Amino acid sequence: MADTPTEADPDPHEEIMRATYRALREHGYADLTIKRIADEYGKSTAAIHYHYDTKDDLLTAFLDFILDQFKDTVHEVETTDPEQRLELLLDKLLVDPRDHQDLLVAILEMRSQVPYNDQFRERFQQNDEYVQYLLRTVIDQGIKTGVFDDVDTDHVAQALMIIVDGARTRAVVFDEEDSLETARQTAAEYVTAALVADD
Amino acid sequence: MADTPTEADPDPHEEIMRATYRALREHGYADLTIKRIADEYGKSTAAIHYHYDTKDDLLTAFLDFILDQFKDTVHEVETTDPEQRLELLLDKLLVDPRDHQDLLVAILEMRSQVPYNDQFRERFQQNDEYVQYLLRTVIDQGIKTGVFDDVDTDHVAQALMIIVDGARTRAVVFDEEDSLETARQTAAEYVTAALVADD
DNA sequence: CCTACCGATCGGTAGG
DNA sequence: CCTACCGATCGGTAGG
Numbered sequence A, B: 001m002a003d004t005p006t007e008a009d010p011d012p013h014e015e016i017m018r019a020t021y022r023a024l025r026e027h028g029y030a031d032l033t034i035k036r037i038a039d040e041y042g043k044s045t046a047a048i049h050y051h052y053d054t055k056d057d058l059l060t061a062f063l064d065f066i067l068d069q070f071k072d073t074v075h076e077v078e079t080t081d082p083e084q085r086l087e088l089l090l091d092k093l094l095v096d097p098r099d100h101q102d103l104l105v106a107i108l109e110m111r112s113q114v115p116y117n118d119q120f121r122e123r124f125q126q127n128d129e130y131v132q133y134l135l136r137t138v139i140d141q142g143i144k145t146g147v148f149d150d151v152d153t154d155h156v157a158q159a160l161m162i163i164v165d166g167a168r169t170r171a172v173v174f175d176e177e178d179s180l181e182t183a184r185q186t187a188a189e190y191v192t193a194a195l196v197a198d199d
Numbered sequence C, D: 001c002c003t004a005c006c007g008a009t010c011g012g013t014a015g016g
Helices: A012-027 A034-041 A045-051 A055-075 A082-094 A096-111 A118-145 A153-173 A177-195 B012-027 B034-041 B045-051 B055-075 B082-094 B096-111 B118-145 B153-173 B177-195
Strands: none
Touching: A012 A034, A012 A045, A012 A055, A012 A096, A034 A045, A034 A055, A055 A082, A055 A096, A055 A118, A082 A096, A082 A118, A082 A153, A082 A177, A096 A118, A096 A153, A096 A177, A118 A153, A153 A177, A153 B153, A153 B177, A177 B153, A177 B177, B012 B034, B012 B045, B012 B055, B012 B096, B034 B045, B034 B055, B055 B082, B055 B096, B055 B118, B082 B096, B082 B118, B082 B153, B082 B177, B096 B118, B096 B153, B096 B177, B118 B153, B153 B177
């Protein structure tokens, strides 16, 4: 007559990550406390410390949790045609976030902590490098296939990252879905101008 | 035999703003306390509360202080030739910040507080609207003069804002001067492609 | 503006 | 995991 373990016995770590997510969304990073996370978790603060030694450990684990989710989303793109693949990648980076506004807010907040947190910097840099690598790869593919001009791959990838980050920042700060839409269009314009200009 | 008043009797409000700036730069927004500001100020926490009723009042005043400085910088651009004026404006937005990295960090941090602080949102929106207005104006001028194509002014201005914000975010998070330089180049490319494409 | 202090809350721990 | 508690620090105030 035991309860179904799947419902009654969920992974405490994942539960705490989700609780941290909710607490962060509700109070913001500056007002994120163990107590508030514990309240969302539904248990005591000692329960949090049982699983994570320090607040810093918890927050670093949480950042990994968040960035892994993001990585999974981007990783889904599997088309091989360079033009289509670049389009889909930009869609993932600029259209998908509309459904995950909370995630955007959380990431932006933690990003702004980078100047004061080496752990955070390391994670964000690694994640950024990964996305930029994906962009470079698809652009290089396009150049080899002959559908894209022979451009400076690094520069174009960086330019696209700037557009992506700008759109995300503005989507959060000005709460406008417009930003992502405008950015998607701007990215498309840029790709056309930079990669297939001579067509 | 009195001390020179200019040195011995500075404006307390401005002193506190500068102290807040230093404290923010050193500890970050999440760890910004009245005590730390008071230490930078060189007086007691009660001295801070004598000039500002609440921490929130102080921080809102500080944001105004910061954004006014920024506004002054942008306002300096006075050339009338549309093409040159747009170039100078983009320089102000993307080249100037190199000398004020600390300011960028501070602004990014406070920006990320917008979802939790209506006062902040209001200020940032107003400031953003002003910059975007400057961009729209110069683009419209260029269109009237015939040096720019007859484009969607709103869209182009928004696209440039996205590039600017993206570059700033990345300059802070990844500590790379590259971002601003790449963004300046990207903005130039975009302007050429969007505004003088048919030339 | 200062000294001295307030209640509240912080991250973290002991003992079970 | 909980209860109970720790010292430290928080924003803010009273009284001068």
